Amino acid sequence: MNSREKIKRALKNQNVGRPPLWVMRQAGRYLPEYRALRKKHNFVEMVKSPELAVEVSLQPLRRFPLDAAIIFSDILVVPEAMGQPYHFRDQGGIGMDFSLESENCLNKLNTTEAVGKLSYVTQALTRLREELGESKAILGFCGSPWTLACYMIDGGSSPDFPKTVNWAQNSPESFAKLMEKLTEVLIGYVQSQAESGIDALQIFDSWNALCPNSKLREWSLKWIDQITAEVTSSVPVILYAKSPSERLSLLSNCKVAGISIDHETDLEFARKTLPPEFTIQGNLDPALMETDPEIVQKTTLELLNKMEGDGGHILNLGHGIRPHAKIECMESLVATVLEYPEMVTD
Numbered sequence: 001m002n003s004r005e006k007i008k009r010a011l012k013n014q015n016v017g018r019p020p021l022w023v024m025r026q027a028g029r030y031l032p033e034y035r036a037l038r039k040k041h042n043f044v045e046m047v048k049s050p051e052l053a054v055e056v057s058l059q060p061l062r063r064f065p066l067d068a069a070i071i072f073s074d075i076l077v078v079p080e081a082m083g084q085p086y087h088f089r090d091q092g093g094i095g096m097d098f099s100l101e102s103e104n105c106l107n108k109l110n111t112t113e114a115v116g117k118l119s120y121v122t123q124a125l126t127r128l129r130e131e132l133g134e135s136k137a138i139l140g141f142c143g144s145p146w147t148l149a150c151y152m153i154d155g156g157s158s159p160d161f162p163k164t165v166n167w168a169q170n171s172p173e174s175f176a177k178l179m180e181k182l183t184e185v186l187i188g189y190v191q192s193q194a195e196s197g198i199d200a201l202q203i204f205d206s207w208n209a210l211c212p213n214s215k216l217r218e219w220s221l222k223w224i225d226q227i228t229a230e231v232t233s234s235v236p237v238i239l240y241a242k243s244p245s246e247r248l249s250l251l252s253n254c255k256v257a258g259i260s261i262d263h264e265t266d267l268e269f270a271r272k273t274l275p276p277e278f279t280i281q282g283n284l285d286p287a288l289m290e291t292d293p294e295i296v297q298k299t300t301l302e303l304l305n306k307m308e309g310d311g312g313h314i315l316n317l318g319h320g321i322r323p324h325a326k327i328e329c330m331e332s333l334v335a336t337v338l339e340y341p342e343m344v345t346d
């Protein structure tokens with residue numbers, strides 16, 4: 001069974017044998033070849049160039065026989081296309097060129113031309129498929145409206161995005177207007193990714209935990225469902241929502257095919273809590289990739305054994321790979337998964 005078929009089956013909870021494997025943020029600062037390119041180009045330039053984006057998407061697959069390539073891009077390309085650019089801050093993290101201060105700022109955001117401005121992503125996806133051939137899967141992604149709003153309102157990286165939470169709490173109507181605009185653009189954007197041959201779409205709701213339980217649907221899940229509804233007939237959707245384990249049953253009200261679980265949650269607990277048809281992605285701690293190959297092998301085997309026979313498990317890290325990840329640890333992870341017995345060989 002090739003990688004693409006394996007992933008397709010796992011997203012229907014019908015995989016057999018070892019789980020498919022991909023790694024969140026495959027590209028990144030842990031690869032010397034990525035760092036070499038980054039010395040020559042700034043991040044936004046790399047994201048916007050289909051040629052460079054394809055190159056960076058392929059870098060991890062040249063080293064490791066992963067089952068999928070993740071398109072090199074960022075969730076913040078969407079605000080940028082709507083008229084709110086982003087950049088790296090000198091002190092680290094992301095800054096938006098301006099922040100949305102009030103409802104009056106919403107007319108700075110363009111919804112009609114945004115999807116067209118993102119054509120560099122679809123061009124990169126088309127080229128990536130040409131380079132990769134038919135046997136490997138391609139994973140597309142976008143940020144959720146809530147998580148994008150966090151960066152847009154607070155103006156960049158923050159531990160807790162207080163302005164966003166205040167706005168959503170105090171002016172729900174104008175907040176909903178921003179969500180509508182983002183949802184409209186995201187629907188067009190994910191449809192364009194689906195038409196460009198992605199095998200699955202991951203929606204990142206990285207800041208989901210900032211929504212109180214009572215507001216979770218109104219602030220975040222409602223909009224994710226609207227996006228999912230428009231794309232799910234052609235491409236399965238996986239939701240990544242970094243949030244406490246107790247929230248899993250609330251998240252599973254979303255009409256997605258799978259949930260990506262962060263490393264704080266036990267996968268057995270997730271399997272028991274989620275409806276049986278859900279695919280579960282995860283969930284090794286990214287810090288594991290900074291230890292040594294033996295520890296990686298042992299910990300990966302423990303996870304594989306725990307999920308053995310689960311047709312809907314996709315093996316992944318619980319969050320993005322970090323700059324100090326060691327290549328030999330990645331090698332050990334990939335070898336351990338690939339050598340895991342294929343129980344049924346059809």
Ligand code: 1CP
Nearest residue numbers: 025026027028070071072073074075093094157204206320
């Ligand atoms: O060279 C560098 O320093 C760039 C580091 C980097 C990379 C490799 C950033 C900056 N973004 C990315 C790519 C990226 N971003 C991918 C993967 C594509 C690939 O395989 O390379 C993905 C899936 C994202 C998604 C993303 N960007 C999220 C959601 C996932 C998550 O991490 O929770 C978020 C929140 C962002 C914003 C962002 N982009 C980059 C950084 C450092 C950040 C986080 C800023 C913060 O701390 O809030």
